[in-house]
Amino acid sequence: MFMSVRGAFAATLLASSAIAATPAFADEADAPSEVTVTGNVALTSDYRFRGVSLSGGDLAVQGGITVSHKSGFYASIWSSSLHSSEVDVDGDGVGDGSVYGDQELDLIGGWTGEVTSGLTLDAGLLYYVYPSGKIGDANYWEPYASISGQVGPAKLKLGLAYDWKQKGLLDNNGSKSDNLYVYGNVDVAIPNTPVTVSGHLGYTDGVLSPCYYCTGTRTFNDKTGIDYSIGASMTLFGPLSASISYVGVSGVSVDSYTDDTVVGTLTASF
Structure with a gap:
């Protein structure tokens, strides 16, 4: 490669x-080639998915490849290491395995392109796969769409993702459930520098809300939540870039899970 x-x-x-x-x-x-292939590998101090840590507050190794056609259609595969807690299924005090295991694998297919002057649509279907999960079936599908455009020095993006009821998304009663996620991003490139300042705000309604699984807290079964981040990224040299962000979520703070934290990431793109 x-x-x-x-x-x-x-x-x-x-x-x-x-x-x-x-x-x-x-x-x-x-x-120009009709097909392009791009990719990246990254080392991050904490894998935060919509504000929630999926690496137990530990380092995570990530990477992905995207194949794009000039028509706008693309296919991607992305993966990250995880650290998820083991579950005691039989009640003997010994962990019997984890729901997600130690790896996430995302399979993605979609289309992106300018739909009107200055506005770009990105829509597709994402399949979250957890190949080493041992408790139940955590895999689930997620259609997504976003619209983005430039307003002065700022690039704005609004998006949503909806997961229909499926066996990979079970509520605390063991029933299939759904999840809605809406978000907004803003990126502002600082003139004459390699630095871009970014902000993010997201809202979840469903079983993937930040503290739905925070057992033993007053927010247990809370199916709504907000996540946010603010940070900066910059190109270091060649294909190497770095970013740092302050990440937080609403609700109870659980150490290495939903606590506010600073995340640093080093990425090499090709």
Whole structure:
């Protein structure tokens, strides 16, 4: 997937020689590819999903690949390491495994493009998979859509995701349940610097709300919640970038789960 500097240099020389020798093919060689492949790998201090830690407050390794067509259609795969608590199913005081296991795998398909001047739509279907989960079936589907546009120096984005009732989303009574998530993002690039300042605000209504599973607290069974973050990101050099954010959620604060925290991430893109 990666090419060495020497290999890239040799390939460039070879391509340049071929174009120079056959100028009739120059336009064809310069034509943009119909399909592009991009990806990234990242190390983050805490994997926060809509404000809630899925890595137990620990480091997480993440990465993904996206294949995009010039028509706007794309397919992606993304993964992150997890740290989820074991569940005592038989009541013997010994953990029998965890619902999510130690890995999340997201399979994504969608379309993005400008639907009117200055407004971009991104819509698709996401499938959350937890291949090492041992308790029940935690996998679930999530259709999503967002609209984004530029307003002065700010890029604004509004989006929603809705998970219909399915076996991967069980309420505290063991019944299939659903979940609605709506959010807004704002990103402002600081002129003449590599820094972008970002803000996020999200609202959840359903079994994925921040403190629905906070057992032993007064907010147990609370199916609504808010998550928020504010931070900054910057390009360091080449494909390497870094970000830092303050992340929080409404409701009770559970250490390494729903407590406010600062998250730092180092990302290499290709």
